Amino acid sequence: MAITRIEITHHQLPLDPPFPASWDPQPRTRFPVTLVRVYDDSGQVGIGSGDAMYGFGDFQRYFLGQDPLDLERHQAVLANIEFHAGRPWPMDVALWDLAGKILGQPVWRLVGGRSNRIRAYASSGVHRPVAEMVRLARHVHERGFPALKVRFGRPSLEEDLAVVAAIRDALGDALALMVDCNQGWRMPWDVRPPWTLEQALLVARRLEAEGVYWMEEPLHRGDYEGYRQLRQAVSIRIAGGEMTREPYEFRELLTRDCLDVFQPDAVCSLGIGGLRKLALEVAQAGKIFTPHTWGNGIGLMANLHLTAGTVDTPFIEFPYDPPEWSLERRDYPLRQAIDTDEAGYITLSEAPGLGLELDEDRLAATASRQATFA
Known part of the structure; x- marks a missing residue:
C-alpha cells in the first residue's frame, strides 16, 4: 500500500453579487478553492482543501511511495514543511479522507x-x-x-x-x-x-x-x-x-x-x-x-x-x-x-472518509491557474 500521486488544482467561482467580507474592505468577486487529491496504489482517492498550496510541489516527493496510513509520520513532515513554506494542512485532510476510505471507516470514528x-x-x-x-x-x-x-x-x-x-x-x-x-x-x-x-x-x-x-x-x-x-x-x-x-x-x-x-x-x-x-x-x-x-x-x-x-x-x-x-x-x-x-x-454519515462527493462538472467549469479572490 503506497501513495502514488498527489494532484493540486485551483478553481474560482464568480460571485455576482460580490461578497463584501467584513474583514476585507475589497468586495470579493470570486471565491477561490484549492483542491488536493491524494491517490494510492489501490485506486482510492482522498480529498482536502484549504490554502492555495503554492510551492507544495517542491515537497511532494516526501509522500510518494509512503504508506498512506502512517498519519503521524505525515503530520510531522507537514509540520516541518509549514516551518519552511506555507500552510500545507489540506494535504493532511486529504490523507485522513484517504485513510478512512482504505479502512472503510468515517473520519469521526x-x-x-x-x-x-x-x-x-x-x-x-x-x-x-x-x-x-x-x-x-x-x-x-x-x-x-x-x-x-x-x-x-x-x-x-x-x-x-x-x-x-x-x-x-x-x-x-x-x-x-x-x-x-x-x-x-x-x-x-x-x-x-x-x-x-x-x-x-x-x-x-x-x-x-x-x-x-x-x-x-x-x-x-x-x-x-x-x-x-x-x-x-x-x-x-x-x-x-x-x-x-x-x-x-x-x-x-x-x-x-x-x-x-x-x-x-x-x-x-x-x-x-x-x-x-x-x-x-x-x-x-x-x-x-x-x-x-x-x-x-x-x-x-x-x-x-x-x-x-x-x-x-x-x-x-x-x-x-x-x-x-x-x-x-x-x-x-x-x-x-x-x-x-x-x-x-x-x-455525519457512516460513509468512509469524510463522506463527500465532488461535483466534477462544476470543478471543470471553474478551473483556474491560480486561487485569488478578485
Missing part, C-alpha cells in the same frame, strides 16, 4: 468515535445595517440555529454595539450571540494596530451587559499577558486561536489561562491529528474546543468530523450569510451542500 452529531451556529460575514442584521437573526433562529456570530469592524464601535443591542431587543434570549472582534490578525495591507487591553476591556463590559456568549479575538493572537488579564477581569467567555499555528503557542494559551474557547481550524493549523490531541487537552482543562471553519465545505466537513468524533462542544461554526454567502456558493465543489436540520444539527 477514526479520531475517537465520540459522536456523529453536532450542533452548528450561524456565522455571519457581512456588515449589514441594523435592521438587516435583525432580519438575519430572525431568519437563522427560524431555521433552527441556536446562536449567531456577529462581526465587528464597522466605522465606529457604537455602530457595532448597536447591532448587538438591536438583535437582543428583538429576540431576547431566544438566540445566543457571539461577537468576533477580528483583532487577532489582519489582511496584508491592513496596518491598523490591534486593540489594547484597555480597549478590549471596555468592549467586554458592554458585551457582558448584553449577555453575549463569547467575545472572539479581542486582542492580537500573541498577546498572552493581555488575554490572561482580560479573562481575569471579565465574566464573558474569551475565544481565539483560529490562526495560531505552532503546538507551543497553544501550550502558552492553555498554561497561561488565556482563553475559554479554542478555535483552531484543521485546514489551517496542525491538521486533524494534531488538533485531535489539542482538543482532548482543551477539554481536559475544562475549556471549549470549537473550530473556525470559514472556507468551503470540504474544510467545514473536516472540522465537523474532527470535533464530533473527539470532544463534546456546545456548537460549531457554520458559515452562513445569504445571499452573499449561501450554502451553494460556499460548497460549490461538492455535489450536495452541507446543511443543518430543523434544530440546527448536522449528522
Whole structure:
C-alpha cells in the first residue's frame, strides 16, 4: 500500500453579487478553492482543501511511495514543511479522507468515535445595517440555529454595539450571540494596530451587559499577558486561536489561562491529528474546543468530523450569510451542500472518509491557474 500521486488544482467561482467580507474592505468577486487529491496504489482517492498550496510541489516527493496510513509520520513532515513554506494542512485532510476510505471507516470514528452529531451556529460575514442584521437573526433562529456570530469592524464601535443591542431587543434570549472582534490578525495591507487591553476591556463590559456568549479575538493572537488579564477581569467567555499555528503557542494559551474557547481550524493549523490531541487537552482543562471553519465545505466537513468524533462542544461554526454567502456558493465543489436540520444539527454519515462527493462538472467549469479572490 503506497501513495502514488498527489494532484493540486485551483478553481474560482464568480460571485455576482460580490461578497463584501467584513474583514476585507475589497468586495470579493470570486471565491477561490484549492483542491488536493491524494491517490494510492489501490485506486482510492482522498480529498482536502484549504490554502492555495503554492510551492507544495517542491515537497511532494516526501509522500510518494509512503504508506498512506502512517498519519503521524505525515503530520510531522507537514509540520516541518509549514516551518519552511506555507500552510500545507489540506494535504493532511486529504490523507485522513484517504485513510478512512482504505479502512472503510468515517473520519469521526477514526479520531475517537465520540459522536456523529453536532450542533452548528450561524456565522455571519457581512456588515449589514441594523435592521438587516435583525432580519438575519430572525431568519437563522427560524431555521433552527441556536446562536449567531456577529462581526465587528464597522466605522465606529457604537455602530457595532448597536447591532448587538438591536438583535437582543428583538429576540431576547431566544438566540445566543457571539461577537468576533477580528483583532487577532489582519489582511496584508491592513496596518491598523490591534486593540489594547484597555480597549478590549471596555468592549467586554458592554458585551457582558448584553449577555453575549463569547467575545472572539479581542486582542492580537500573541498577546498572552493581555488575554490572561482580560479573562481575569471579565465574566464573558474569551475565544481565539483560529490562526495560531505552532503546538507551543497553544501550550502558552492553555498554561497561561488565556482563553475559554479554542478555535483552531484543521485546514489551517496542525491538521486533524494534531488538533485531535489539542482538543482532548482543551477539554481536559475544562475549556471549549470549537473550530473556525470559514472556507468551503470540504474544510467545514473536516472540522465537523474532527470535533464530533473527539470532544463534546456546545456548537460549531457554520458559515452562513445569504445571499452573499449561501450554502451553494460556499460548497460549490461538492455535489450536495452541507446543511443543518430543523434544530440546527448536522449528522455525519457512516460513509468512509469524510463522506463527500465532488461535483466534477462544476470543478471543470471553474478551473483556474491560480486561487485569488478578485
